[in-house]
Amino acid sequence: MLIQNLRYAFRFMRQNPGFTAVIVLTLALGIGANTAIFSVVYSALLRPLPYRNPSELLFLGEARGQISSPADVAASYPDFKDWQRSSKTFQSFAGYGGDALTLDAGGEPKLALATSVTPNFFSTLGVKLALGRDFVDGEDQPDGPHVAILNDAFWRSDFGSRPDVVGTTVRFDGKPVTIVGVLPRSFEFAPQNSPLWIPLHPAGFFQRRSLRWLGVIGRLAPGAAPDQAKAEMEGINARLAKAYPKENDAISVVMTPIRDRIVGKIRPLLLVLLGAVGFVLLIACANVANLLLTRSIARRKEFAVRSALGATRTDLASQLLTESLLLSFVGAAIGLIAAQWGVSLLLSAIPESQLIAMPYLRSAGVSFPVLAFLCFITLLTALVFGLVPAITATRSSVNDILKDETRGGTSSSHARLRGSLVVVEIAVTLILLVAGSLMLQSLNALLRGNHGFDPHNVLTFDVNLPASSYPSDTDNPDNDTAADNFHREFRLRLRDTPGVLIVASTSIVPSARH
Numbered sequence: 001m002l003i004q005n006l007r008y009a010f011r012f013m014r015q016n017p018g019f020t021a022v023i024v025l026t027l028a029l030g031i032g033a034n035t036a037i038f039s040v041v042y043s044a045l046l047r048p049l050p051y052r053n054p055s056e057l058l059f060l061g062e063a064r065g066q067i068s069s070p071a072d073v074a075a076s077y078p079d080f081k082d083w084q085r086s087s088k089t090f091q092s093f094a095g096y097g098g099d100a101l102t103l104d105a106g107g108e109p110k111l112a113l114a115t116s117v118t119p120n121f122f123s124t125l126g127v128k129l130a131l132g133r134d135f136v137d138g139e140d141q142p143d144g145p146h147v148a149i150l151n152d153a154f155w156r157s158d159f160g161s162r163p164d165v166v167g168t169t170v171r172f173d174g175k176p177v178t179i180v181g182v183l184p185r186s187f188e189f190a191p192q193n194s195p196l197w198i199p200l201h202p203a204g205f206f207q208r209r210s211l212r213w214l215g216v217i218g219r220l221a222p223g224a225a226p227d228q229a230k231a232e233m234e235g236i237n238a239r240l241a242k243a244y245p246k247e248n249d250a251i252s253v254v255m256t257p258i259r260d261r262i263v264g265k266i267r268p269l270l271l272v273l274l275g276a277v278g279f280v281l282l283i284a285c286a287n288v289a290n291l292l293l294t295r296s297i298a299r300r301k302e303f304a305v306r307s308a309l310g311a312t313r314t315d316l317a318s319q320l321l322t323e324s325l326l327l328s329f330v331g332a333a334i335g336l337i338a339a340q341w342g343v344s345l346l347l348s349a350i351p352e353s354q355l356i357a358m359p360y361l362r363s364a365g366v367s368f369p370v371l372a373f374l375c376f377i378t379l380l381t382a383l384v385f386g387l388v389p390a391i392t393a394t395r396s397s398v399n400d401i402l403k404d405e406t407r408g409g410t411s412s413s414h415a416r417l418r419g420s421l422v423v424v425e426i427a428v429t430l431i432l433l434v435a436g437s438l439m440l441q442s443l444n445a446l447l448r449g450n451h452g453f454d455p456h457n458v459l460t461f462d463v464n465l466p467a468s469s470y471p472s473d474t475d476n477p478d479n480d481t482a483a484d485n486f487h488r489e490f491r492l493r494l495r496d497t498p499g500v501l502i503v504a505s506t507s508i509v510p511s512a513r514h
Contacts, residue, residue, distance in 0.1 A: 005319050005322035008319060008322075009319070009322050013326070013327070019291070023331070026288055027327065027331025027332070027381060028334035029335070030281035030282075030283070030285070031331055031374070031378065031381065032337075032342060033339075034274075035335060035370065035373065035374050036277075036343050037274050037342075039339065039366065039367075039370050042369055042370060044267075044361060044364075045270065049259065049262075050188060051258070052126020053126065056219050057124075057125070057217055057219055058219075058220065058226065058229070058255050058257060059218075060218055060233070061216060062074070062212050062251050062254070063251070073254045075214050075215075076208065076210065076214065077213075079209065080095050080214055083216070083233070087232060089224040089232045090220060090221060090229060091221040093216060094117065094120050094121040094218075095121075095215065096115055096117045096200070097115070098192055099114040099198065100113055101172040101173050101196065102174075103171075103172055103196075104172075104174075112195060114172075114197065114198050115194045116198055116199065116200040119135040119138075121197075122134050125189070127183070129181040129182060129184070130183060132180050132181030132182060133180055134181060135147065135149070135199055140200050140201060141201075144199065144201075145178065146176060146178065147177065147179070148170075148179055148196055148198050149179070150179060150196060151187065151196070152182065152183055152185040153195060158195075165179055190262040192215065208247075210246075226255065237252065288327075289385035292324070292385060321382070321383075324383075336366065339374075340365065340366065346364075347361060463487075463490065465483050465486060
């Protein structure tokens with residue numbers, strides 16, 4: 001029966017190429033748009049994080065006053081050390097910060113972005129290295145050995161995937177550094193992903209308690225709940241505020257689940273996009289269903305003859321559903337190709353700063369969960385626009401249809417049905433268009449929301465000062481250093497540049513989508 005229905009469905013599609021093309025392209029638009037958005041949503045919101053028991057991981061930071069996003073908070077290094085000594089509900093804390101180094105691996109020197117981390121960083125995340133070893137205690141000391149860990153992409157691109165790269169010595173900022181390990185390909189640390197990982201050596205003004213620059217992740221102790229950890233951290237924070245009123249007065253501790261910290265403000269944006277394309281798919285289904293209903297009226301004589309020859313209502317309904325499924329799968333196949341292009345278009349619309357913070361978005365595309373979603377919406381679409389025509393076609397009386405066809409006209413009931421189809425199609429389309437428009441307005445509001453400052457005509461750039469040329473005064477961290485003097489002179493000269501109105505420097509650039 002199924003093979004016979006498929007053969008007849010193929011014949012119907014060949015005999016009606018224009019009608020088939022309209023339906024297939026309409027479905028391809030709806031299915032392709034939904035698949036493209038779901039690919040990005042899955043990568044951002046649903047994809048399992050590449051860490052051991054990620055539900056135990058929390059991001060922590062300090063804030064004074066109200067914050068707009070958990071991504072805007074960080075901790076001071078002295079407070080971080082106090083947390084490590086005092087907390088019982090966390091089995092470990094790890095810190096990280098951004099850096100930039102001049103790499104000399106035997107070729108042309110180049111600037112390499114690096115992430116400075118405490119030695120227990122990867123063990124806190126539960127990540128095992130693909131090659132070599134992890135950092136060990138003591139390598140974060142100023143007089144400790146100079147070592148580095150590479151990520152998989154950097155190892156492949158700059159070191160030719162050499163298995164003997166462990167133990168190789170390269171030069172960073174003029175200093176010899178030994179490569180001790182390579183991270184697995186699956187590892188990504190969304191808040192700050194970089195090709196190079198080095199031990200954290202805070203010195204100079206980075207050791208000031210009033211300077212909050214350090215990103216902190218914590219892993220809960222076995223049996224500890226986030227609320228319990230929150231209460232403990234508030235108690236520790238209160239003691240620090242009492243001990244250091246100048247630096248820690250009015251400071252609060254912010255704790256965020258790791259996925260919420262990674263996703264940040266992009267979650268509502270993606271959900272709004274998913275809702276908008278969902279309405280597109282509903283509009284496509286409504287239009288296709290009405291086209292098939294109209295077509296089924298035109299095929300009344302065919303159904304009547306088949307019924308007279310012994311076909312049951314179940315046979316007719318299964319034939320129409322088979323045609324709907326075939327049209328859906330052809331539309332899905334074209335939609336899958338369109339989805340690949342749509343994902344690339346979506347990623348190009350996401351700001352580069354967001355892609356850096358969420359590097360796994362770059363790999364968004366067709367995967368098993370995405371294919372499963374595609375199959376689901378394909379079947380759902382086929383049922384939505386194929387079920388109603390099948391029911392309508394099988395309810396008509398064979399004698400009435402043959403009499404109407406003999407007289408060369410149509411019954412008043414079918415005339416009313418055709419009129420009703422037009423009214424329903426217009427009404428449903430208007431409702432869905434209004435809902436889709438509201439979704440797009442919400443999307444526009446999210447993209448152009450008030451960030452608290454005007455980002456237009458504001459330029460930002462990074463200035464990397466090699467530690468070998470601008471050493472810090474580790475004995476007196478509050479004293480001005482060569483780096484402090486450089487930044488002061490640099491701002492003065494930049495302020496005198498024609499066209500520059502004002503100059504400011506910061507260790508953390510405020511985020512903006514503009």
